[in-house]
Amino acid sequence: MKVKAAVVNGVNTNYSFESLNLAELQHDEVRVRIVATGICHSDDALRLGHAGFGFPAVLGHEGAGIVEQVGSSVNHIAKGDHVVLAYAYCSHCNHCLEGIPAACTDWLSLNWGSLRKDGSAFFTKDDGTAVSNFFHQSSFSTYTNVKVSNVIKVEKDLDLRILGPLGCGLMTGVGTIVNGLQAKPGSSIVILGTGAVGLAAMMAAKIAGCSTIIAVDIHDSRLALSKELGATHTINSKNTDVLERVREITNQVGVNYSIDTTGISDVMKLSLDVLAIRGVAAPIAVTNHDLVLNTLNDLVISSKKMIGVLMGATIPQLTIPKMIEFYKNGDFPFDKLIQFYPFEEINQASADSLSGKTIKPVLILDPNYSV
Numbered sequence: 017m018k019v020k021a022a023v024v025n026g027v028n029t030n031y032s033f034e035s036l037n038l039a040e041l042q043h044d045e046v047r048v049r050i051v052a053t054g055i056c057h058s059d060d061a062l063r064l065g066h067a068g069f070g071f072p073a074v075l076g077h078e079g080a081g082i083v084e085q086v087g088s089s090v091n092h093i094a095k096g097d098h099v100v101l102a103y104a105y106c107s108h109c110n111h112c113l114e115g116i117p118a119a120c121t122d123w124l125s126l127n128w129g130s131l132r133k134d135g136s137a138f139f140t141k142d143d144g145t146a147v148s149n150f151f152h153q154s155s156f157s158t159y160t161n162v163k164v165s166n167v168i169k170v171e172k173d174l175d176l177r178i179l180g181p182l183g184c185g186l187m188t189g190v191g192t193i194v195n196g197l198q199a200k201p202g203s204s205i206v207i208l209g210t211g212a213v214g215l216a217a218m219m220a221a222k223i224a225g226c227s228t229i230i231a232v233d234i235h236d237s238r239l240a241l242s243k244e245l246g247a248t249h250t251i252n253s254k255n256t257d258v259l260e261r262v263r264e265i266t267n268q269v270g271v272n273y274s275i276d277t278t279g280i281s282d283v284m285k286l287s288l289d290v291l292a293i294r295g296v297a298a299p300i301a302v303t304n305h306d307l308v309l310n311t312l313n314d315l316v317i318s319s320k321k322m323i324g325v326l327m328g329a330t331i332p333q334l335t336i337p338k339m340i341e342f343y344k345n346g347d348f349p350f351d352k353l354i355q356f357y358p359f360e361e362i363n364q365a366s367a368d369s370l371s372g373k374t375i376k377p378v379l380i381l382d383p384n385y386s387v
């Protein structure tokens with residue numbers, strides 16, 4: 017079938033709208049009509065060349081929509097179901113079986129592999145050019161084929177327009193607190209960078225019972241929202257020495273945990289420096305910047321740890337419904353981060369995200385949708 021997609025044809029180019037051919041559905045896939053999709057910083061990281069990827073591509077991996085068709089072996093999802101889309105996993109490798117599908121041995125090929133495992137393309141141009149898929153999802157398209165593991169069914173009385181970002185940025189922030197750092201009640205944390213991922217982590221830290229939550233950013237507007245959403249302290253690193261201030265707040269002890277969402281070398285280093293003895297840092301940005309460490313001084317002497325956490329180490333089918341419950345009871349007001357844009361304004365939405373004006377842009381693909 018024909019779809020309208022926002023295509024990136026090369027590194028550092030804008031999105032351009034094209035009519036593409038969507039492949040026939042395979043047996044373990046689900047065809048979804050996208051109602052709305054978030055733009056994640058990772059989409060722009062790829063577009064701007066901060067991580068290698070094959071172009072042309074249809075990016076987008078925070079989609080929400082309505083099931084149009086299911087493959088022959090899919091029996092728990094049906095046409096008409098409302099769904100949120102997250103990452104894909106194989107369901108049968110050791111890590112998937114152990115309940116950590118974000119560590120799926122096929123994760124990279126399924127989510128960053130561009131083509132299906134059998135080598136076929138999800139999207140093609142009329143001249144036959146294969147167009148790369150992202151996250152087995154490519155939600156910057158009116159229709160898309162996803163793997164059944166991408167799909168999380170949600171209640172029909174929820175507003176699909178706000179739910180897409182739960183599938184990546186928000187789930188990553190929450191999972192980094194709950195699964196990655198396993199933050200304990202009464203503990204302290206510094207969150208470096210309060211975009212969508214950092215703010216989700218911050219709300220989760222509050223829910224987890226962290227008693228000192230220090231938010232750091234370079235935008236006062238984001239720090240003001242951090243305060244509203246649960247930060248006990250905020251620091252603008254443009255005009256304050258972060259390390260000095262964290263030491264002051266913690267009586268010179270440092271914090272139990274830190275998260276870096278900026279991907280800037282000096283800030284990632286800072287995420288270790290702010291830690292107390294035996295503290296744990298989670299640098300989770302998609303970045304092409306390196307971090308230089310002296311293992312003795314930066315880790316060993318103070319028994320510190322640095323951990324990688326992919327997609328918050330979540331099981332999306334379990335985590336997303338929980339996030340929705342916390343949203344409903346008022347503890348996870350993630351809708352405050354969202355700004356809607358028509359699909360056609362994707363380049364403006366992306367620019368506003370990169371400039372810091374918008375925290376979480378959401379593109380509306382179906383302007384006629386209503387709850």
Ligand SMILES: NC(=O)c1ccc[n+]([C@@H]2O[C@H](COP(=O)([O-])OP(=O)(O)OC[C@H]3O[C@@H](n4cnc5c(N)ncnc54)[C@H](O)[C@@H]3O)[C@@H](O)[C@H]2O)c1
Pocket residue numbers: 056057058059061184185188208209210211212213214232233234235238253277278279280283300301302303325326327328372375
């Ligand atoms: N690990 C994963 O699985 C995973 C999943 C999703 C997203 N990500 C990545 O997480 C990162 C954060 O995503 P996001 O959507 O929140 O992005 P974002 O750009 O909205 O957030 C980054 C924040 O860092 C702030 N910042 C920039 N420079 C700073 C500095 N010097 N000091 C303090 N703050 C500074 C920005 O103002 C912004 O608020 C991105 O790199 C994204 O690609 C990782």
Ligand SMILES: [Zn+2]
Pocket residue numbers: 056057058059077184185
């Ligand atoms: Zn993402």
Ligand SMILES: [Zn+2]
Pocket residue numbers: 105106107108109110111112113117119120121122
């Ligand atoms: Zn697996």
